[in-house]
Amino acid sequence: MDGITALLVIDMQYGLLQRNVFYKEQLIDNVNALLDFFHNREKPVFIIRHTNTSFSAENTDNWQIDSNVKRADSDILLNKTHSSVFKEKRFISLLKENSISDVVVTGLVSNGCVKAACLDARVNGLNVTLISDGHSTFHKEGEDMVSYWNKYLHDEGIQVISTAEFLKMN
Numbered sequence: 001m002d003g004i005t006a007l008l009v010i011d012m013q014y015g016l017l018q019r020n021v022f023y024k025e026q027l028i029d030n031v032n033a034l035l036d037f038f039h040n041r042e043k044p045v046f047i048i049r050h051t052n053t054s055f056s057a058e059n060t061d062n063w064q065i066d067s068n069v070k071r072a073d074s075d076i077l078l079n080k081t082h083s084s085v086f087k088e089k090r091f092i093s094l095l096k097e098n099s100i101s102d103v104v105v106t107g108l109v110s111n112g113c114v115k116a117a118c119l120d121a122r123v124n125g126l127n128v129t130l131i132s133d134g135h136s137t138f139h140k141e142g143e144d145m146v147s148y149w150n151k152y153l154h155d156e157g158i159q160v161i162s163t164a165e166f167l168k169m170n
Helices: 024-040 089-097 110-123 142-155 163-169
Strands: 004-010 045-050 076-080 100-108 127-136 159-161
Touching: 004 024, 004 110, 024 045, 024 100, 024 127, 024 163, 045 089, 076 089, 089 100, 100 110, 110 127, 110 142, 127 142, 127 163, 142 159, 159 163
Parallel strands: 004 045, 004 100, 045 076, 100 127, 127 159
Antiparallel strands: none
């Protein structure tokens, strides 16, 4: 199968970005650089939004994708109720319908939904690239947490590269 690469932008929501996110401005800049790259090449982008009944309740301000994230009309917006977007049956169907074989993962949070998406993407037979400076957390040990998950996921067979490296390679 000649597969397509898609960008996953996970939980870059207003409410989460109001927290003390490690390197928040750099995270937003890097995600936007990747969004520009994918949009300019008309490659698929999935904007994933966590939905629950507490901090990220549907149709609240906190639930909305942050206005600093450069969305396009062509982006596929998907709500999820699990930590891993791969637990959403609609998402798996969309990947198959769009012949996606590779995913580039960005977003929030490193130690939760980003980690879960990377591991589940591998289980589902996809090639996974985690952008090392394209995910973050609001954990009090933010830098250590991001570094830990970059190393752990790399050791699990996931390609881990920086935004600059990805843009240079592609």
